[in-house]
Amino acid sequence: MSDQVVTRFAPSPTGFLHIGGARTALFNWLYARHTGGKMLLRIEDTDRERSTDAATAAILDGLTWLGLTWDGDAISQFGRAARHREVAEELVRLGKAYYAYETPAELDAMREKARAEGRPPRYNGQWRDRDPSEAPEGVPGVIRIKAPLEGETVVHDLVQGDVRFPNKDLDDLIILRSDGVPTYMHAVVVDDHDMGVTHIIRGDDHLTNAARQTVIYQAMGWDVPKMAHIPLIHGADGAKLSKRHGALGVEAYRAMGYLPEALLNYLARLGWSHGDDEVMSVEDMISWFDIADVNKGAARFDFAKLEALNGVHMRAMDDGRLTGLLLETLPHLPYGEALADKLTDKAKAQLLQAMPGLKERAKTLVELADNAYFIVADRPLVLDEKAAAILDGDAKGVLKALQPMLGALPEWTAETTEAAVRAYAEQAGLKLGKVAQPLRAALTGRSTSPGVFDVLAVLGREESLDRINDQID
Numbered sequence: 001m002s003d004q005v006v007t008r009f010a011p012s013p014t015g016f017l018h019i020g021g022a023r024t025a026l027f028n029w030l031y032a033r034h035t036g037g038k039m040l041l042r043i044e045d046t047d048r049e050r051s052t053d054a055a056t057a058a059i060l061d062g063l064t065w066l067g068l069t070w071d072g073d074a075i076s077q078f079g080r081a082a083r084h085r086e087v088a089e090e091l092v093r094l095g096k097a098y099y100a101y102e103t104p105a106e107l108d109a110m111r112e113k114a115r116a117e118g119r120p121p122r123y124n125g126q127w128r129d130r131d132p133s134e135a136p137e138g139v140p141g142v143i144r145i146k147a148p149l150e151g152e153t154v155v156h157d158l159v160q161g162d163v164r165f166p167n168k169d170l171d172d173l174i175i176l177r178s179d180g181v182p183t184y185m186h187a188v189v190v191d192d193h194d195m196g197v198t199h200i201i202r203g204d205d206h207l208t209n210a211a212r213q214t215v216i217y218q219a220m221g222w223d224v225p226k227m228a229h230i231p232l233i234h235g236a237d238g239a240k241l242s243k244r245h246g247a248l249g250v251e252a253y254r255a256m257g258y259l260p261e262a263l264l265n266y267l268a269r270l271g272w273s274h275g276d277d278e279v280m281s282v283e284d285m286i287s288w289f290d291i292a293d294v295n296k297g298a299a300r301f302d303f304a305k306l307e308a309l310n311g312v313h314m315r316a317m318d319d320g321r322l323t324g325l326l327l328e329t330l331p332h333l334p335y336g337e338a339l340a341d342k343l344t345d346k347a348k349a350q351l352l353q354a355m356p357g358l359k360e361r362a363k364t365l366v367e368l369a370d371n372a373y374f375i376v377a378d379r380p381l382v383l384d385e386k387a388a389a390i391l392d393g394d395a396k397g398v399l400k401a402l403q404p405m406l407g408a409l410p411e412w413t414a415e416t417t418e419a420a421v422r423a424y425a426e427q428a429g430l431k432l433g434k435v436a437q438p439l440r441a442a443l444t445g446r447s448t449s450p451g452v453f454d455v456l457a458v459l460g461r462e463e464s465l466d467r468i469n470d471q472i473d
């Protein structure tokens with residue numbers, strides 16, 4: 001056996017790829033990349049009522065957006081039902097599992113009785129050692145695993161340490177239903193074994209399942225993969241993560257204008273740390289990630305931190321890449337289409353030119369798109385409230401006096417327009433802001449924007465003078 005690490009991400013396609021699932025996928029991916037191993041993808045679609053193709057598509061789309069690639073084709077758990085059945089029957093042959101024949105009503109009565117006697121509502125094992133010839137006629141049997149009755153089952157967890165489960169608490173679980181459909185618990189074990197998974201990294205809500213699954217591995221005489229159960233993500237207030245806290249699909253984060261690398265950086269730091277490092281590239285994370293550094297305590301999701309980190313990643317990003325990413329993301333942003341519809345090749349070039357100033361003032365792509373809108377805005381510009389307040393009578397007078405000086409410039413750049421504006425302010429005895437603010441309001445319709453001389457350069461002579469004129473007339 002090779003000692004290549006094989007991890008897997010195993011989402012249930014009952015909804016979007018939510019933020020907790022994305023973090024689980026990221027840890028599996030990072031560990032595989034870090035060790036030169038593989039990450040496999042298994043869609044756990046055994047629950048036919050709740051699984052949908054739309055959810056599978058949304059999960060694949062979310063992973064792809066984040067750049068969390070998987071090796072080989074995604075595997076459908078449902079598609080492997082015949083193999084799960086085969087292993088269940090093999091366990092019966094090995095004497096490690098047995099057919100049981102209770103009707104639902106009998107099982108209800110058994111549970112009621114246990115409850116009344118103050119015992120946990122477990123299956124009583126009455127078919128464990130009975131001869132199959134005693135099977136009642138017309139009642140289809142289920143297959144149950146023979147869980148050990150004494151001692152304990154230990155999950156050797158790389159994050160939680162050794163977690164001990166007294167065997168008297170483990171039930172003789174059903175592994176194959178009477179209609180021949182495998183149960184989820186059984187399917188997971190057979191799949192992980194057959195896929196050669198060496199490391200199972202998942203949320204710690206699966207820790208009890210790990211004990212039950214260990215029983216099935218041991219019954220088959222299979223090696224138990226290494227387990228790492230990572231603490232769940234909580235809200236900033238410490239409560240279980242809800243929608244209000246950010247328990248949304250990753251698509252919602254794309255629509256909020258977060259960069260994939262910033263979200264990955266944030267998710268990596270939710271439950272894992274590398275010294276005091278906060279800002280990391282994907283390459284950094286790959287080279288630094290280790291299961292040993294996964295934290296034991298629950299992580300808290302904090303939107304403000306994610307946003308700040310996103311701003312850092314945006315500012316650090318190459319202008320060309322950031323412009324490309326913004327263009328790609330526009331269809332996903334609220335009102336993004338409004339900008340996308342107007343982006344001629346010329347406007348795209350202007351966007352790139354304005355990017356150094358734009359990215360300084362935005363924490364998300366939504367803000368970036370909003371701040372960039374002035375480039376394509378139709379004349380006469382619609383002023384926002386603050387810009388309208390700036391452009392009072394005095395300010396219009398300033399623009400009127402400034403306009404011919406700008407119009408006379410032989411060359412139109414950020415430097416030449418700045419020199420002209422400064423010269424005018426000096427001559428008129430005005431502070432620079434008294435000239436620059438009305439100019440900005442006239443050019444962008446806003447009270448904040450990238451540096452006003454950069455705005456002049458990006459818009460060009462004709463458009464700039466026309467926008468100034470619109471406010472004077």
Ligand code: GLU
Nearest residue numbers: 010011012044188202206
């Ligand atoms: N399908 C399970 C879930 O989405 C994960 C199971 C596992 O990782 O073993 O929670």
